Amino acid sequence: MSLLGLLVWAYALVFVSGSPVDNGDESLANILNTFQIMDDKDVTVAISHALKEASLTNDTCGACTGRLAIGKSLSLVRPDLVPATFEKWCNDNKYASESTCATNYHRNTVEASTTGSNFADMLQLMDPYGYDGQLYCYYKDSGACPKPKTPNVSLSHLWPAKQDKHKVAPVSNGSDTFNVLHISDFHIELDYTVGAEVNCSTSMCCTPHSINAKSNASDSSASNWNSFYDGSHYMDSNFSFVRGDKLSNPFQGVSIPAPSFGHYHCDAPELLINSSLNNVVDFAKKQKLDFEFAIFTGDLVDHDEIRFTDYKMTVKSEQYIMRDMKSRLGDMPVYPVLGNHDTFPYGELAQEGYGFSNKDSWNADMLADIYEDYGWLDRKQADYARHHYTGFSVNTKQGLKVISLNSNAFYKKNHYCYWNSTNPDSFGQWEFLIDELVESEKNDQRVWIITHIPPISDSLPLPSKIFGEIVERFSPSTIAGIFFGHTHLDQFNLLYAKDVKSIDTIVNMAWIGQAVTPWVENNPAWRYYEVDSETFSIMNSFNYYSKLNETFANEGQEPEWLFEYSARDVYNVTWPSQAPLNASYWHLVAEKIKSDVSYRQLYENLAKRWSPYVPDCSKGKNCQTDYCFLSTFVTDDYDKCVAQLKSN
Incomplete structure (x- = not known):
């Protein structure tokens, strides 16, 4: 049986039959123990390959929910390997850009707001083939599944019947x-930098890392701009405004420089x-x-x-x-x-x-x-x-x-x-x-x-x-x-x-x-x-x-x-x-x-x-x-x- 087959079978045993069932010499315990005794790198490589196999279909919804099911099986025994595994699959198969793969799947660190560990948490508790998976694949995986029908449930049992006096709004007697x-x-924007690039190709401009990759793009009015004062601030004592020092040359390597009080981008x-x-x-x-x-x-x-x-x-x-x-x-x-x-x-x-x-x-x-x-x-x-x-x-x-x-x-x-x-x-x-x-x-x-x-x-x-x-x-x-x-x-x-x-x-x-x-x-x-x-x-x-x-x-x-x-x-x-x-x-x-x-x-x-x-x-x-x-x-x-x- 392939690793993909083992993963799906393990999932089925636990979440369909509800208990481990022997299959010859292969018990659920043996399958799951495989993940624990394998080298971490080998597990990551093998399961990222399984994720690729699951994705080789024209059924985008089935591919998405299949990946979630594989990830769930892994998360139950080695949740620590989920982020690296999915990030490797995402990058190897160019499912998204490198930065998006990192954002979605890289493990949580204090260095950047990546969410791979939260993804692993979710997998442990979700039902990949039910409403959970359908909902995730629609909203979090670019509409891979159709939008599922919203369950017809209510919390009306938590409130009493509405009395007639509560069916009208109160009226004021005065003015x-x-x-x-x-x-x-x-x-x-803590790192807002006067003179930094406004015309940037990144998601946020006016920072030291803003990059201009838009050829020949410009603001025709920018040549008249003169609000480039570094260090402007308000006094803590009386909140009075203090204008900073004017930058002598804010235009080096910058197509449109950021003014003092901000910009629309x-x-x-x-x-x-x-x-x-x-x-x-x-x-x-x-x-x-x-x-x-x-x-x-x-x-x-x-x-x-x-x-x-x-x-x-x-x-x-x-x-x-x-x-x-x-x-x-x-x-x-x-x-x-x-x-x-x-x-x-x-x-x-x-x-x-x-x-x-x-x-x-x-x-x-x-x-x-x-x-x-x-x-x-x-x-x-x-x-x-x-x-x-x-x-x-x-x-x-x-x-x-x-x-x-x-x-x-x-x-x-x-x-x-x-x-x-x-x-x-x-x-x-x-x-x-x-x-x-x-x-x-x-x-x-x-x-x-x-x-x-x-x-x-x-x-x-x-x-x-x-x-x-x-x-x-x-x-x-x-x-x-x-x-x-x-x-x-x-x-x-x-x-x-x-x-x-x-x-x-x-x-x-x-x-x-x-x-x-x-x-x-x-x-x-x-x-x-x-x-x-x-x-x-x-x-x-x-x-x-x-x-x-x-x-x-x-x-x-x-x-x-x-x-x-x-x-x-x-x-x-x-x-x-x-x-x-x-x-x-x-x-x-x-x-x-x-x-x-x-x-x-x-x-x-x-x-x-x-x-x-x-x-x-x-x-x-x-x-x-x-x-x-x-x-x-x-x-x-x-x-x-x-x-x-x-x-x-």
Whole structure:
């Protein structure tokens, strides 16, 4: 019997028959012992060859699930050899580029954010030939399998029947409001280098390792740029701006040099981040405006290639941004969530209780300490965040409950989401959320939910479906607001109760906060909400941005931050002045965007904050899927909408 045959047979014995069965002189124990007594290099070579054999078929789905089955057999006896084996197979057969093979399969180290050890963990627990394998091969292996049908499961047994009084939203008796700051997606580029290559062929530009491989590519306006000041910074004492020294010759070997405050093809230098935070504080002082608290919807670490994203850089990025927020915002409470970049390795988060959560506990410990030290969470809340890092809740002094969720628990790039994936709640996150909502509903308390990834953007279908069901059950009486980040765009999502999208079937909506990072091709921005003091509904939002391209030729001076728009006014929707900007309001906005190209263009202008890269919606298929994104909340609904659009 070939090694491939032995591997598949071993898998079948354990996971089909359920027990070892003798086959002549070859027992399961003898087969598995073969892996233990063979030289490590020989095992790696032999099994990488078996992986190649499994891939020699036109059935891409069968090839993918077959590789997973072989890997599972190996992971049960020699999980330490899984990364090297799959990396060798990937490189030998040119299944992907060398860097991608390393990113996906090289063992975990502190040197780079490679995920091979997480892949091995996943293999030990997953069912390669079931929904787990199908899901993995669709989302993590370039669509090798068709998208599998989402299991028809629910968590409705965890909540009581909805009473009539909870089928309507509370109405305010007064007109008092307070203000809440929303900031998101800083993505600090610690090695941002003034004068480095902007026109790079790598994933992240403006760094010492950025390479220009785009022949004859240039920005015709770059010859007029003069904002090349090295060492510019803000004083720690009074936050005043200090311009650095102008570089004498920033153009050697560089086609387009990086300006002082950042560029659209780069993540944010700390200088730009502190400029945005200073603007928040200065604006509040000038307007005599108080922010009762801030919500931060995730992503502290930059988008650089995995080989340049090491453990120390991840830790430093997280610590620096938290420090900068605290130093600039002072005693203002900040309620944060973690983004998909805010972990090491990138995007990974293991469930508690299955042997792997210790790989993530360092991050939860460090950040919970910061939250407590800065006074954002009290001891009990911080302890919960430390030990149950898929979520925590805070009761604000205004009487609102803020529930923070870690969206890596449903992120499609997280390996740990691909085992037992028919389980609607393997992380226990949804039960936590439901328990909090049931408690608040019982006490007639309103709730905001904050997380990083919108369910239709990079979320797996089943948790997305469950999230939507939870929101529908506890809307409109309990859930007063939902807030996301991640997309870097100024957007919103709508949840409808039925396939028919009408003002009668609208359930709730979610706000997606703009990013401070300009990556990719957006102007940096922030916003604040005017909130009803009784119902905690959003009465209005006010958005501020900076035209980053105007800092390229301003001799290194600070960016100018400008008022962009008021959400109540910008779309010219007829709406009662005392009514909150609820889901019904945003349904009317979405209908305008759907039916009128001028409103679609306005939406795109605002989404990218009037950057030079806003698409022209009147040309070709630009902006075609905007309505699908805005009018759906669940992954399957969005996919269905886009498929229908393409078929028309």
